[in-house]
Amino acid sequence: MPTKILLEGRPGVGKTTLVRRLTALLHTRRAVGFTTEEIREAGTRTGFALETLAGGPRAVLAHVDFPGPPRVGRYGVDLDVMERLALPPLRSAAANPVPGELVLIDELGRMELACTAFRDTVRNLFESGIDIVATVHAKSDPFTDALKRRPGIELAQVTRANRDALPEALAARFEGP
Template identity: 30%
Template sequence: MGNHFFLTGKPRVGKTTVLKKIISKIGVENFSGFYTEEIVENSNRTGFKIVSLNGEESVIADVNSKSDIRVGRYGVNVSEFERIAIQSIQNNAKKIIVIDEIGPMQIASQTFLSIINQFMQDSQTVLGTIYYDSHPKIDEIKTNSKMKIYELTRGNYNDVLSKVINELRQTSLFQPK
């Protein structure tokens, strides 16, 4: 049985929302890591920010960014992403690691990609989201035998939420020693 639980689905289907609900239901004290949120201005998505579970946040992508690293129309601030993401997921062996998301913006960081590849070999329990479309580096991560991927749709939202909560509660973190 895998110990890496990842949600995937089309953009704006609710992956981060489900992730946050799972954290809330199980208890934030059992998690470490980060999630991303859209930045919306006048009903238009203009960027993304990263938020660590300890409350630190920063803009990591913006349409007006001058960054040379581009994903679609967004300039990506890799150093800000690394500053928060890497600190929030390292050295937390007794917690479930939250990674939202493994996507093109995030893997622009070679350091992050290397850490993800290490996690995929470890027994550390991971809860995250992963890019829906095909991408060579991300597709390789998706083939890991420890990874359970749940495709989220509007129709199965509550079922996936319940299933992942139940499966996380069956992990060794919640079993008597």
């Protein structure tokens, strides 16, 4: 049975760092997916960048200077970034699963979920036989709430107390015999 883990945590708790560390610790599994991170200018958060795993292509996903739509809070979101960078490896994993491949998604947040095609692809992945680790925000959201209720989903809380140990524990689990 495939492993499907949702890592839930508040903003700033270290979910992105956890996914990046997990990616670096994998030696026998190929990871596909993406991470997102804050863009800061003069100490103020002005947007978010999306980067495919293993130092792949990177682009600005959302920024205060982007007009939108859509808009999430004060950020305009460039849905083309989701289409160009995030979706191709995820769609490929869903359509042509490779033994030993692990899908890592950081994150299933409001900006990413503004892309209908992304939501559809995530649904397909969670219905497939593929191993997945995805980060989710702690706030309630109809899409992520439905994922959390799916049978076979493991929900793990990411906190400052456990965030440093989780990457190694997950890597051991996925790299195990």
